[in-house]
Amino acid sequence: MSKELPQNNNNEEVDLLILFNYIGERLNRFFGLFKKIILFFYSTFIFSAKAVIKNIKLIVIVMVLAGVLGYVLERSRPVVYDSNMLVRTNFDTKYQLASNINYYNALISDKNYQALSEIFEISEDDLQHVERFAMAIGPETENERIVEYDRFLKSIDSIRAQDITYDEYLENRDIYSGNLFEITVESRKKDIFRSLETGINESFESKYSLEEKEKRERKLDIRKQSLEAQLNTIDSLQSVYIQVIQNESETTKTNLDLGEGLLLKQDKSQTKEFPLLEKRVKIVDLLRALEEERLEEDELFKVVSQFQLTGNLVSHWYNKYSLLFPLIAFGLLSIGYVARKFAVYVSNYEG
Template sequence: MSQEVPQGSQNEEVDLGHLFNMIGRLFDRVYNFFKSIFKSVLSALVYVLKAIVDNYIIIFGSMIIAAAVGYGLEKTRKDVYLSKMLVKPYFDSKFQLVANIDYYNALIGEKDNKQLMSIFDIDEESAKQIIEFEIHPGPENENDQIKQYDEFLRSIDSLRAQEVSFESFIENRSIYSGDVFEISVKSHKKDIFRSLEEGLNSTFSNAYSAKKMKKRDSILKIEKNRIIASLKEVDSLKKVYIDIKREESQSDRKSFSTQDGFTYIEQRTETKEYELIEKQIKLQQELSALEAQKVEEDEFFDTLSSFPEVGSKYVDIRERYSIIFPILIFVLLSFLYLSKKLIQYVKSYEV
């Protein structure tokens, strides 16, 4: 038995050595794999840099010429000015607002300057200078988004609500979800925007919104009459309680005894003046809230910020030709260079 122990230990040492060799070969393969990737990337980078260095005169010369041409086109192009306003529609007039913005853009596309002149009360030359109308959801914070999400969940059934996450709602909501909207206008004329504001304000008025506003006023009137009637009842009860208290204060408390020897004292009438006062205060608060709602929403919209007198100069990145043209030239030269190398490789390839 003493001879079997060293033999087992020797077998274990052989297994461990074999395991370490396998681990070492695995690390070598991983190292060589990343090394080959690094060498390939480095070789490709050097190859690209070599092509640029060998042809730098053609490349940079062409890019400079393209930049000069692009800059010249930018200078000959008419300036574009941008202005924005924020509005808050009421009574679902936002639907009419979005529809009218699309209508104005259609008129611009068809060059129907007479309609634009009639809508915005401007001259023909000013109408020709309008480029585009745009409408987007106005600025909002996370609390506004959460309120919109809660309103959306209440508008659908509970099973469907479980499937719609907050992130999914924010990503897929429509433009009509918000309460504040940003209207932007682009024009070649920098001081036309205040003239357009009056015409835009008229877009909120429509039959549906007017009907909804009238319905709201009728409901408020009914609620107001109910609250006033309740306040009158409270006042009547208060007068009754006051009269009872006055009569009791003027009369003495009476007592009488029975044959059994028990003495009874007449109790004061229990009134609820405190509860009546609380009720009166609550009704007055409700009445104030109704009045405030009618004052705050007495129009179809509120203008949160108007168009400034003069718009700011607007440059679209897609129209920065002094940057786009050199990039296009570089891409074109790279394509031609690769095509040339490919053709040379195909011609020199032997099966």
Template sequence: MSDKLPQPPQNEEVDLGQLFNAIGKLFEKLFRFIGSIFKGIFSAIIYAIQPVVKHFKLTVSAMVIAAILGFILQKSKDPVYYSEMVVKPNFDSKYQLAKNIDYFNALIGSENLIELSNIFDIDTLSAKELVSFDLDVGPETQNDLFVEYDEYVMSIDTSLVDELSYVEYIKNRDLLSSRLFAIKAKSYKRDIFSNLEEGFRKTFENDFAKHQKKVRDTMAAIEREILKKQLARLDSIQKTYIEVKIKESEKGDLSLNLGNTMPLQEEKSETKEYELFQKEQEIGRVLTELEQEIAEENTYYDVLSGFDRVGIKDNSIKQRYMFLFPLLILGLFIFYFLVVKAFNYIKNYE
């Protein structure tokens, strides 16, 4: 016998070598491609800011002038104040709320002061001071989102649960998916905000919301009547059952079971009585939950936090022209030089 171990075929060594070379070339191309992407991004950034560096003095001078003009305009313009109101719409009145916010902004843009004064019960001079209304999602905690997702899962077919995870559910939520909404009002007048809540009351008490509430109340009244009848029927059965037990005990007509210390018939009676008690407790719990739901949502909307009596000065970037104008000038410079370079490239292209 030969003492030499079996050697792998020569062609297998060649195939493995070619495979490793192919994998190495593939990774090399991949890293080269990723590097070219970062290089392209870096080149684009340098290409964009290159005109600013070449014309540094001109750019800085223009930005300084823009900052001075922005400062003058900022000081000469009346300050804008804002206040927020957090509400919880009921009976799907949130859809009318979103629509009316756009309508209010359109009235402000067209300076329809008469309609604004009629909606918010303010004079036209105060209506002229309104700047805008914004609608955003109200304050939400992570626990609130978990509860909302759990209720959503319970309301859909179980076969669809795996197709929409919690992360996907949160990602696909839009503004109207929220339960709480923050209404931000902006005005040149600092103490106008507390007078605006009346206009939003009219928004929530719309015809559709009134119809939804009427349907809810009707169905709740029917369900309440059914539950009360069931409770009355159970109470009657319990009284009849107790009377039967009393009569049986007076007659002494109780059957004994030698295998047990308690009579068999009495044991069954206690079991039925307990079942009736459990059923009564269940119906009472359902009735209590129904009454609680009606009590919690008995208005068209709930105000969690109303408008402040005095607004807060708006110091956002949109109102700080001293910083906004230089940034705008810088962006215009970069855009202008890029357009000029692109035009020259197309003009000289062969």
């Protein structure tokens, strides 16, 4: 036993040494790789800085010229204005609106200003300033998105609805998911937007939407007639009960003495005035809700906000030529420098 113990200790020490050597080797490799990465970025930075400093005059001249050219083109480009209009659609008029927006843009691309003039009832000269029409989802609150999600779940199978989360719904919904839309018009004339509203307001009507509106009206009328019939029945029953109570109050109660202290009295009729009153209140509430529903969606669309009298100046980053051209010029110079160095390296390479 005494001989085996030192041997076991020696084996454990050897295993620990091997483990420490393995860990040390891995750490050295890791730090070596890290050092190479740092040196690579450092060398790249020094190489780039050296190339820039060496060719600073050429770079400055080219970038200044590119900036001047971009500024001239930026100033010569027509100024564009835009304005937004918010609308809330009913009876699926959003599909007709989207179709008409695409149609208007197609007419602009074809320069068919005569057709546009017939639609918007303004001169062709004014319509030549219009750049494009666009349609997007309108601004929404979190509560409105939740209501839309709840409405979507009710429209699909209950088993399938369990697998669709709120985040998945928001990620996968398209422009037609809601009913509030933002219509944007871009034009080179800044005070034309209000003149376009009449034509846009006529973009919502379609045969399908009119049929859906008429169908909804007929359904509401049927429900209203049914509720009014129930209300008339309740009123008739209430009149009967009231008449019964009045008759009982006017009739003198007859007491018959049967002797030995026994009296025979006429019992009062059992009526149900209170349940009828409760039922009547519920029906009146349903009728009021019915009329509110009719008033809420009584039109094909509602204009939430109109176009502004004067549009806003459109400024996109890709139209900033005075900034983009110098950056593009610097990028082209860098590519040219690297390509030249690579060509020299390939020419001198001997394997």
